[in-house]
Amino acid sequence: MTRWMRFLPLWIFLAIVVVAYAMLSASSEGTRDTKAIGFSMTNAAVPDLTLPKFEGNGTITLQDYKGKAYAINIFASWCGPCKLEAASIDVMAEKLPVIGINYRDNPEDAALFLEQFGNPYADLARDDDGNYSIQLGVHGLPETFIIAPDGTILHHQQGPVFASDLNGKLGDAIKRALGS
Amino acid sequence: MKRIARVNIITVIMAIMLAISGLSPSLALTPEERLDDPRLEQRARDLSLQLRCLVCQNQSIDDSDAPFAQDMRRLIRRDIEAGKSDDDIIAFLRQRYGDYVLLNPPLTSSTYVLWAAPFVILVLGVGIVFLTRRKQHPQNPSDQENSR
Numbered sequence: 240m241t242r243w244m245r246f247l248p249l250w251i252f253l254a255i256v257v258v259a260y261a262m263l264s265a266s267s268e269g270t271r272d273t274k275a276i277g278f279s280m281t282n283a284a285v286p287d288l289t290l291p292k293f294e295g296n297g298t299i300t301l302q303d304y305k306g307k308a309y310a311i312n313i314f315a316s317w318c319g320p321c322k323l324e325a326a327s328i329d330v331m332a333e334k335l336p337v338i339g340i341n342y343r344d345n346p347e348d349a350a351l352f353l354e355q356f357g358n359p360y361a362d363l364a365r366d367d368d369g370n371y372s373i374q375l376g377v378h379g380l381p382e383t384f385i386i387a388p389d390g391t392i393l394h395h396q397q398g399p400v401f402a403s404d405l406n407g408k409l410g411d412a413i414k415r416a417l418g419s
Numbered sequence: 420m421k422r423i424a425r426v427n428i429i430t431v432i433m434a435i436m437l438a439i440s441g442l443s444p445s446l447a448l449t450p451e452e453r454l455d456d457p458r459l460e461q462r463a464r465d466l467s468l469q470l471r472c473l474v475c476q477n478q479s480i481d482d483s484d485a486p487f488a489q490d491m492r493r494l495i496r497r498d499i500e501a502g503k504s505d506d507d508i509i510a511f512l513r514q515r516y517g518d519y520v521l522l523n524p525p526l527t528s529s530t531y532v533l534w535a536a537p538f539v540i541l542v543l544g545v546g547i548v549f550l551t552r553r554k555q556h557p558q559n560p561s562d563q564e565n566s567r
Contacts, residue, residue, distance in 0.1 A: 245423045249430045256437070278517030343486055369490030370497075376515035378473040378487060 279395040280376040285386050290364035290371050293341055293349070299364045301338075304386070308416035310337040311384040312360070313372055315344045316352035318380040324399035325356035328383075331400065334413055336361035342372055342380060385412040447484040454496055463496050466505055470512065471522050479522055
């Protein structure tokens, strides 16, 4: 028996500790597998929400958008992929009005984010405790919904919107929502 | 040799202590979240233990301190206080997140393989062990006769 083999239990124990630590570190980073849930709000009716405006004391009611095609985009300044999709949200906002919901954010940081990456939103609301986002079936950021005039969610994008999405399923949903 | 034995014993003790620490539940729930009524609070805890934190690795929302889990815990408590039943709350979350939000997936046509697999494997395993042992040690006297 070689010298290192005599301490085999110790090596196994240390290996388990290293692997467990690596796994716990990975899970605490809040990363998510957008495919894991295997479920989306596509084809469901958009909930009738009244949200506080991002600035001031007013409210935004989704019911007011009934009869129009529109989109909802959930974002935050602390969300890296939200920065990546900013340019695509700009393009999307040229086609139909986009309601932005600022999720669990610091208002100053969110204002700075909008200054830096642009404000493409027709209406801007805030969701300080995540309650409104849960009503929409949101479980991570960013998420985008394309809503038909009758209130049906035609597409629920979990993850950032890229230029390729505007020519894919999301783009098709926009066309269907606009009736073209 | 004694030194090696001592190191190995200490390692085993450390492993047991680590395993015990992993078994104790982490308390993600903050005092501000708790409901004043202990019966309603217990209902909220029971529900939270059944629901998956969707941004975590196989953790219930009761165990997780992720903001998403906190949001769901708050929603459950708000709904309980509003008089909603456990079934209503679970149905609401299943409508938004599917069956994946449940830590114990329900028995449906798409999950019956998942539920049946452990029993099928157990029966197969017991069958293989039984047949192998029977071949090695025939119990039946007529088998013994034949094997002579």
